Amino acid sequence: MLPARTAIVPPLYQRLSLIILGLSVLVAVLWLTQDLVVPLLFALLLAILLDPLVKIFSRWGLKRELGIALAVALAMLMLAAVGYFVVTQAANFSAAIPELKGKIQDTGQRIENWMRDSATMQPDELHDAVAKVKQEGMDSGGIILGKTLTTVGALFGFFFLLPVFTFLIIHYKPLFHNFLTILFAREEQEALNEVLGETKSVVQSFLVGRMFETIILVGMNWLGLVLIGVPYALLLAVIGALMNLVPYIGMIVATFITVLVAFALVDLTAALWVLAVYSLIQFIDNQFLTPLVVGARVQINALFSIVAVIAGGLLWGIPGMFLAIPLFGILKVVFDRVPELEPWGYVLGTGEKSRKTPRRSLRRNKQRPAQ
Numbered sequence: 001m002l003p004a005r006t007a008i009v010p011p012l013y014q015r016l017s018l019i020i021l022g023l024s025v026l027v028a029v030l031w032l033t034q035d036l037v038v039p040l041l042f043a044l045l046l047a048i049l050l051d052p053l054v055k056i057f058s059r060w061g062l063k064r065e066l067g068i069a070l071a072v073a074l075a076m077l078m079l080a081a082v083g084y085f086v087v088t089q090a091a092n093f094s095a096a097i098p099e100l101k102g103k104i105q106d107t108g109q110r111i112e113n114w115m116r117d118s119a120t121m122q123p124d125e126l127h128d129a130v131a132k133v134k135q136e137g138m139d140s141g142g143i144i145l146g147k148t149l150t151t152v153g154a155l156f157g158f159f160f161l162l163p164v165f166t167f168l169i170i171h172y173k174p175l176f177h178n179f180l181t182i183l184f185a186r187e188e189q190e191a192l193n194e195v196l197g198e199t200k201s202v203v204q205s206f207l208v209g210r211m212f213e214t215i216i217l218v219g220m221n222w223l224g225l226v227l228i229g230v231p232y233a234l235l236l237a238v239i240g241a242l243m244n245l246v247p248y249i250g251m252i253v254a255t256f257i258t259v260l261v262a263f264a265l266v267d268l269t270a271a272l273w274v275l276a277v278y279s280l281i282q283f284i285d286n287q288f289l290t291p292l293v294v295g296a297r298v299q300i301n302a303l304f305s306i307v308a309v310i311a312g313g314l315l316w317g318i319p320g321m322f323l324a325i326p327l328f329g330i331l332k333v334v335f336d337r338v339p340e341l342e343p344w345g346y347v348l349g350t351g352e353k354s355r356k357t358p359r360r361s362l363r364r365n366k367q368r369p370a371q
Contacts, residue, residue, distance in 0.1 A: 031315055038319050039158050043165030045326060047173075048203045050075060054170055068170045072163050079159075086242075089235035195337050202329045210245060213289050217241035217281065224277040228270050230262045240278070244285070246321040247309050251282050299349045300328050 030037055050071040057067030169176075177196070184192050221237035230236065236258050243250035255278040263271035300308065308328045312320030328348065335345030 027315065034316050038316050038323070039161040040165055041323055041327070042158075042319070043162055043169055045203055045207060045323075046072075046075060046162070046166045047169040048200055049207045050166065051170060051173070051200070052204070065171065068167055071170075072167050075166070076159075076163050082238075082242075086235070086238060089232070089238070093232050093235055191337060195333060199330050199333050202333060203326055206326055206329065209290075213285070214241045214245065216289060217244055217285065220281050220284070221278075224281065225258070225274070228262065228273045228277065229266060230258070230270060230274060231265050232261070236261060246318065247325055248306055249309055249313070249321065251278070251285075254278075255282075300325060300332060301348065301350050304328065304348050 050068075053071045053074075054064070054067045057070060058064055062070070180192060180196070181189060218237050218241040221240045222233050225233035225236055240251070240254035240258060243254035255275065258278065259271045259274050262274045305325060305328075308324035309321050312322075312324030312327075314320075316323070332345050332348045335341040335348065
């Protein structure tokens with residue numbers, strides 16, 4: 001009888017080095033291929049969202065390809081309508097930019113005068129410091145403008161690839177399902193189907209909930225700004241609701257922009273009221289709207305949510321911030337099913353069990369007989 005084979009376990013530092021190296025290569029590849037990966041990921045999320053609509057069209061007697069094309073066309077029309085509204089309203093808002101710029105410059109001059117009266121610096125030194133800050137601001141503004149123009153150019157490619165990828169992903173859904181069925185063993189098929197179903201449920205509930213949350217926030221923001229008397233209330237309300245799609249960070253940026261506009265076009269009192277109203281709306285959103293409308297299907301704790309958003313922004317910019325939460329939600333579903341990765345799924349979550357029924361693992365610990 002041959003002696004039993006003993007598994008050779010590499011030391012911890014070697015495993016950690018391989019993991020860090022693998023993650024570094026993965027991040028580099030994702031960053032280098034973002035022009036392809038980002039539209040593909042958005043198309044995957046949109047395909048999951050539109051899949052029930054395609055099934056409804058199929059039950060109405062439409063051919064599958066026609067139903068897919070109709071669902072994708074409706075989604076693109078909705079996105080185009082939102083984009084058209086924002087662009088046209090922004091064009092009207094551009095008329096107020098000179099006034100906004102003048103008010104900001106006047107405020108900057110008042111701050112400079114106050115600093116000149118209270119600071120120990122010589123007037124010439126203070127003037128040179130302020131001029132340097134202004135010049136750096138202009139330089140950074142040019143960089144931001146250049147990035148914005150580059151982003152606008154990339155948007156055309158993005159919105160061309162998005163409907164094409166979405167159509168093809170839904171069309172070849174049976175092919176991808178069969179591929180995964182072949183990839184996993186027969187005894188793991190039930191666990192695989194549960195993972196796919198839970199992933200689909202997580203993404204659909206998150207996206208649909210975000211849509212309803214955005215509509216409600218538009219109404220709340222608009223009502224608050226109208227009562228305060230801030231111009232361009234509807235545009236600012238829509239921008240605030242859309243920025244809220246980027247968790248934690250988006251609403252802070254939207255609040256800053258709206259406070260700045262209220263201060264420049266109305267007065268300081270209006271700006272303070274905007275800050276108070278937006279803080280109240282954010283509290284209502286976090287405590288009531290998100291749990292009620294969005295739900296707790298994406299069970300990622302606040303710490304890793306913020307880390308995910310920042311990491312997504314560093315990797316892919318604003319699109320990465322939006323993709324971070326649903327992608328981490330999908331990863332958590334997979335981590336919870338793989339025994340070796342289950343601790344990572346636990347630390348990403350809230351510490352609460354999301355389901356009372358036992359979960360099947362995609363991989364089973366099998367005892368190999370001694371040889």
